[in-house]
Amino acid sequence: MGSHLLSKSSFIRGIQCEKHLFLYKYHYYEMDELSEMQKAVFKRGTDVGKLAQQLFPGGIDLSPESHTDYDEAIIKTKESLKSGKKIIYEAAFQFNDVLSVADILINDNTGLEIFEVKSSTSVTEVYLMDAALQYWVIAKSGYTIKNFSIVYINNQYVRKGELDLKQLFVVESVLDRILPLQKWVEENVSRLKKVLMQNKIPDIDIGEHCYVPYLCGFYYYCRKHIPENSVFDLSGVHLSKKYEMYRSGIISLKEVTDEINLPKNAQIQLDVFRNGKNLIDVDAIKSFLSAINYPLYFMDFETFQPAIPMFDNSRPYMQIPFQFSLHYKENKNSQLKHFEFLAEANNDPRISFIENLIKDTESEGDILVYNKNFEVTRLKEIAEAFPHYKKQIEIIIGRIKDLIIPFQKKYYYTNEMKGSYSIKYVLPALVPELSYENLPVNEGGLASLTFESLFGESDTEIIKEKRNQLLEYCKLDTFAMVKILEKLESIL
Known part of the structure; x- marks a missing residue:
């Protein structure tokens, strides 16, 4: 069994950018420092996941002591399913060097129901990619999945007295949306594993992909060549326009020419930068x-x-x-x-x-x-x-x-x-x-x-x-x- 090459999170990183995936796997300590806000987002996700378990009470929790060691959890998951355990939290599966951990799993004689918990307020495209990968790993491990749902927060719920979990959470089946993605998952698993087998960092420049679906964990690492007062500092300029200038060789504000059409506020910003004089409209x-x-x-x-x-x-x-x-x-x-x-x-x-x-x-x-x-x-x-x-x-x-x-x-x-x-x-x-x-x-x-x-x-x-x-x-x-x-x- 051994350690895995890909997981849900690293798969999404690879879909975003092959360089991101490679750096995360082999140059982890070069990653940008996590902000307190980012740490809080991760903790919130964990807390919401724990609360959602109460929708399906009485399960066994197979969370490993270390997030880097899932071997025991994989073995325990297999044993628990074989012995007929009905509800499992953090059930772990591995197929073809790809790890999948299901937040909540319901097991009965007709197959498995998987529930992935999110602390957001809707189902997004990236969540469907995440779910599609999980389905692929679990199904390829030999299990029948009869339904796959995403559990997320209902932001219209108004609390009155005791917390009503059935009102707080929305449970939405996404099975019909992830089944058509199975071939796509298999192709990308193969592609990303090849990326991780390389012996050098992929040569990928910065671009719009650095922000979607999440801000890259190596955002500043990849921007060491960007000077202070660059085109990326321009106010009110669309991101695609900034990268259009960047790819044409215009990086510093000093390099922006008069032929480039800028919004009013960005032009004011550029003019003040050029002449070094403060803009003060006294009237x-x-x-x-x-x-x-x-x-x-x-x-x-x-x-x-x-x-x-x-x-x-x-x-x-x-x-x-x-x-x-x-x-x-x-x-x-x-x-x-x-x-x-x-x-x-x-x-x-x-x-x-x-x-x-x-x-x-x-x-x-x-x-x-x-x-x-x-x-x-x-x-x-x-x-x-x-x-x-x-x-x-x-x-x-x-x-x-x-x-x-x-x-x-x-x-x-x-x-x-x-x-x-x-x-x-x-x-x-x-x-x-x-x-x-x-x-x-x-x-x-x-x-x-x-x-x-x-x-x-x-x-x-x-x-x-x-x-x-x-x-x-x-x-x-x-x-x-x-x-x-x-x-x-x-x-x-």
Whole structure:
């Protein structure tokens, strides 16, 4: 039996790019470092898979102690099926050096039913490829498969009381869609095994395939030759257009000629890069600032998105606000005040969140945010879930103004912004002494993961440390807005 050459994941890597497959198999330690977000996605998939097992209770779990050692699991699977075990989790099969692990397997006298669990909210083409490979391995191992289904999350499910797994999960048979793919699977297994038998890395250049179906694990490894300020940094330019320039030999922004037609924002970006002068539209900035009235709040929210709804009146992947920061200035020259809220990770944070926000914004004045749509949408969702607060929320929404506008519309643009109007780029460009770089929690996705991790944490010191990190990050978001507005005001 021995170790396998291909598995579900490596097969998909090979379909995406032969070089990706080869590097993953033989140059694993050259792979780009996994981000905390990517690690969280993997953990989420594992957690959802474990929960889905409860749809078919009473099974035996054949997960190996090490994800690299499936030999024992393959033997145990064969023995369990022979002895008539009805339900098996993580059943392992191997045929022709290809490994397949079925999330959930139901065994009866007429054949096997296979269930593959996904933490997404629909059946995608890549899931069908994955399922087709599994079917091929299991069928070629001598078993009759009477049905093959993908189990995924119903994002329209609204939790009311105890979690209803039959409402949370959708079970969709894909048998009729994977049977026609069996010849395709066999041909590609043969092709990819030949790739792995080579003694050198496949000579494949970067391209659109680096992103589909997933961002390649060797994305940065393969881009060592791409300079800073390249065509890939151009804002609003379609990916295919960037690669069209790249393949024609235009890589650096210095090499982009006037004959190349670019969208307005990308052309502004290129012009500023070429002449080295900041773009500052004083009249447009003056008009923008004239609509902002003191007293003034600077507001920012943080949210988390549990795949499995944790609270009543919430859906899978719904953004649940758990934290806000507010800076407040009575006038341009007044002392800055700060208010903040961070929920305890023990129940639904939305009630305490909105009650504290209403209290802390009760003084008159505009409320300035960065990317208005995000905060407004979260407030509307709270109003829908808790109608008691609807009128007060509508008043808050009516006071909100958006600080992103001067940068989104390029009233103010510098080369340091690299085509982006994200506050993570705008802040260091306008206020170089401030930066997110050295913060332990330095972006919204990481803040979300940090808070969600507190629900399972019992160490009080760790809880205290993580809460302080969250407070520090969210506070900088609103302080950044204060300093950015001051910079805009100083232009006039």
